[in-house]
Amino acid sequence: MLDDIDESLAGHCASLSVITVNDGSAQPPPERLDRAFKTIDKVELLDLAINLGNQRAIAVGLAYASRMDATCIVVMDSDGDDKPSDIARLLGYFAQEPGAIHVVERGKRSDSLLFRIYYRLYKAAFYLSTGAKLAHGNFSLLPMRSAIGILHSANTWNNLAASIVRSKLPYRAHTMDRGRRYEGQSSVNFTFLLLHGLSSISVYLEVVTARLLVASALALAALIAMLFVVIGIRVFSDLAIPGWATVAAGILLIIITQVIMLAFNVLLNLLYNRSQSLTVPAMIDKLYVVAVRVLYASERG
Structure with missing residues (x-):
């Protein structure tokens, strides 16, 4: 060379x-x-x-x-x-x-x-995660x-x-x-590209975190809307099968709790990383x- x-x-x-x-x-x-x-x-x-x-x-x-x-x-x-x-x-x-x-x-x-397929998947994942x-x-x-x-x-x-x-x-x-x-x-190989992709996405950690928080907020809004629909069907109609509304509401509440906990953990990690001195x-x-x-x-x- x-x-x-x-x-x-x-x-x-x-x-x-x-x-x-x-x-x-x-x-x-x-x-x-x-x-x-x-x-x-x-x-x-x-x-x-x-x-x-x-x-x-x-x-x-x-x-x-x-x-x-x-x-x-x-x-x-x-x-x-x-x-x-x-x-x-x-x-x-x-x-x-x-x-x-x-x-x-x-x-x-x-x-x-196979490598070209992996590489295209990597570029697509990078764009979806970061917008860049x-x-x-x-x-x-x-x-x-x-x-x-x-x-x-x-x-x-x-x-x-x-x-x-x-x-x-x-x-x-x-x-x-x-x-x-x-x-x-x-x-x-695929493992190398996966690790390489994660290292490049980590450069946009704050952007990825913001996107996750927005996605969590949208998911939370959708889940709460679904919960109100279940309650509405149970209270204002006779369409619900006995016990169905309770099970559906319970599952939605569990998912809502998990989404809130995930968003909270993501936010805490972001705040923690921003408080640390940078190593260059x-x-x-x-x-x-x-x-x-x-x-x-x-x-x-």
């Missing part, structure tokens, strides 16, 4: 450093890179203390990169799904609009049918100022893509086809980095 990055960015940037994050890889990384690059000035490897998951590993790497003297940061996977040749396109968009974050939406995909659309992933270019702002949001610890949308910072989406993996098969990646990333190794440094840098 480094060779592809070096080749595709020749002439596109004056200085380029690559930061890789070792988040508990099964294959040990090399101690040094015995090759010379034309464009890349430096390659560093961050060894994390524990496996944080891909989103938090990204947040740690992004926080480390934000302390460097650079104009922008590109976030991408190293398995080939994010094409190095597309970095040059992102840099072109950045040159045209340097104040915006530039994210990548996927055009043509090479995933299996999330069509991009982690592959993105962030101006340094925007990266610093994103890193001071607790949301970035859970999901970078959703945090960009939630931040209200200006961003532009560009459609690019997914690349092919360098080797092996993707380990993404810019403050805690160093806690998880046990070693920083320089794999390559050019004579230029």
